[in-house]
Amino acid sequence: MIKVKSLKFLVLSFTFCTLSFSFITGCQKQELHKESRIIMGTFAGVKSTDERAARIAFDEIKRIEDLMSKYKEDSEVWKLNKRGRISASPDVMYVIKKAKEIWLLSNGAFDITVGPLMDLWGFSDKKYSPPSPAQIKRALKITGLDKVIVNEANNSIRFNASGMKIDLGAVAKGYAIDCAVKKLKENGITSAIVRVGGEIYALGTKAGRPWVIAIRSTDKKGFAGTLEMVDRAVSTSGNYEQFFIKDGIRYTHIINPKTGMSANSGVAGVTVLAPDCLTADALATAIFVLGEDKGRALAKKIPGAQIKLIIKERQ
Ligand code: AMP
Ligand code: MG
Numbered sequence: 358m359i360k361v362k363s364l365k366f367l368v369l370s371f372t373f374c375t376l377s378f379s380f381i382t383g384c385q386k387q388e389l390h391k392e393s394r395i396i397m398g399t400f401a402g403v404k405s406t407d408e409r410a411a412r413i414a415f416d417e418i419k420r421i422e423d424l425m426s427k428y429k430e431d432s433e434v435w436k437l438n439k440r441g442r443i444s445a446s447p448d449v450m451y452v453i454k455k456a457k458e459i460w461l462l463s464n465g466a467f468d469i470t471v472g473p474l475m476d477l478w479g480f481s482d483k484k485y486s487p488p489s490p491a492q493i494k495r496a497l498k499i500t501g502l503d504k505v506i507v508n509e510a511n512n513s514i515r516f517n518a519s520g521m522k523i524d525l526g527a528v529a530k531g532y533a534i535d536c537a538v539k540k541l542k543e544n545g546i547t548s549a550i551v552r553v554g555g556e557i558y559a560l561g562t563k564a565g566r567p568w569v570i571a572i573r574s575t576d577k578k579g580f581a582g583t584l585e586m587v588d589r590a591v592s593t594s595g596n597y598e599q600f601f602i603k604d605g606i607r608y609t610h611i612i613n614p615k616t617g618m619s620a621n622s623g624v625a626g627v628t629v630l631a632p633d634c635l636t637a638d639a640l641a642t643a644i645f646v647l648g649e650d651k652g653r654a655l656a657k658k659i660p661g662a663q664i665k666l667i668i669k670e671r672q
Contacts, residue, residue, distance in 0.1 A: 387564060397422045397530055399554035403537075406564075407546045414537035414551050421533035424448055425525045427472065427481070438472060438522040442515035450512055452525060452532050452635070453505065459528075459639040460502045462658050466651075467643035468614035470500050472522025478619065480610045481524075485601035487608060493617035500614055527611075530556045531592060531638025538634075555593040555641075558634045559586035572628055572666060581666055584630070591665070592637035594645040595626035611645050622648030626668040632661040 392411035393402045396418055403411040424446060426432045437443045445453070459467045472481075473496040479485035488496075504517040530553040537551050538558050548561040550568055559568040567585035572593065574581040584591060599610035600619075608619040627644045631637035640662055644652030649667050656662045 397533065397553055401553040403549060403551050405546060405549035409544060410541055410546050410549045413540050413544055417537040417540045418533040418553060421448065421529060421536055425452065425529040427522070427524055434523060434525060437514060441519060441521070442513065445512050445514050450507070452528060453507055453514060455635055456528055456639065457502055457507070459643055463643040463647060463655055465614055466646040467527065467639055468500065468502050469523045469525055469528065470502055470505060470521055471612045471614055472524040473499055473520060474612045474617050475524050476522070478608065478612070480599060487603055497617045527642035528635055528639045530554050531590065531634035534558045534590070534634040556634050556638050558590045560588065562587050581668065584665060590631050590634035590637040591628060592634065592641040593626060593628045594641035611642060613646050620646045622646060623670050624648055624652070624667055625670045627652065627664065628666040629656065630663045630665055631659065636662060
């Protein structure tokens with residue numbers, strides 16, 4: 358029997374630590390505006406003393422979702438997966454180029470071409486089932502970012518093998534947050550928290566003090582710690598977000614692109630800090646696949662990145 362657990366909507370790896378809705382700066386009491394939404398298939402939230410912040414940030418996150426969701430018909434990713442080639446927007450070009458950088462640095466552990474493997478395991482349509490070795494072998498033949506050809510001269514992207522599919526689930530949320538933060542700054546907003554699922558950016562300070570972010574433990578029963586952040590991104594990848602259990606084995610939604618199997622590096626959860634959220638997002642996923650030792654070596658290669666927490670699988 359397959360036990361299914363999709364906790365996308367229930368479990369957040371982070372929670373905002375601000376308990377009060379208002380706080381004092383100098384002699385003035387400032388109200389903290391908070392707004393939550395379900396977007397990009399998960400919970401998102403924006404907090405700021407500027408009441409314009411949520412609208413500005415969510416508009417931008419929605420714009421990125423419309424470009425990069427593999428489920429939305431007419432998104433650029435959907436079209437690329439269907440037709441095998443597209444003329445890409447600057448956003449999609451940028452994300453694919455960044456994904457290639459992390460792919461190279463991670464020695465292929467981070468690979469957005471896991472689309473066919475995600476489908477095969479049932480993580481795309483939630484019809485979970487471990488595939489046969491023959492099915493995995495076939496899917497691996499059309500996996501690999503080396504088979505994605507990026508042409509910067511005419512901003513086009515094409516696949517080198519038919520049946521390939523990209524999946525930006527490990528990186529689009531982080532990029533959407535980066536875009537939202539950029540828009541906030543362009544609008545003169547200097548203090549906010551923007552969160553989408555397990556990804557967070559802390560813009561500026563909270564009335565002169567660092568924002569405090571609580572890291573929830575993977576068993577969801579408590580907190581693994583808190584982080585103080587100013588102008589910094591944090592991302593968590595964990596085996597509790599989407600998984601199923603078959604014959605006592607837990608299969609999680611992050612795939613090892615070398616084997617085609619659900620990643621089982623011994624890491625149950627990893628929390629990473631970085632200067633931008635795209636990098637934090639991609640890196641957390643890559644470390645989840647690589648495991649602790651190789652993951653630490655990878656983080657050292659990325660300027661400004663820092664592993665904050667690695668929770669190991671119980672043996
Ligand atoms: P995250 O929660 O950020 O770690 O991202 C997990 C999502 O990334 C999965 O749901 C897939 O959409 C995608 N994904 C799975 N395995 C990989 C991988 N090895 N490299 C890149 N993306 C992946
Ligand atoms: Mg990620």
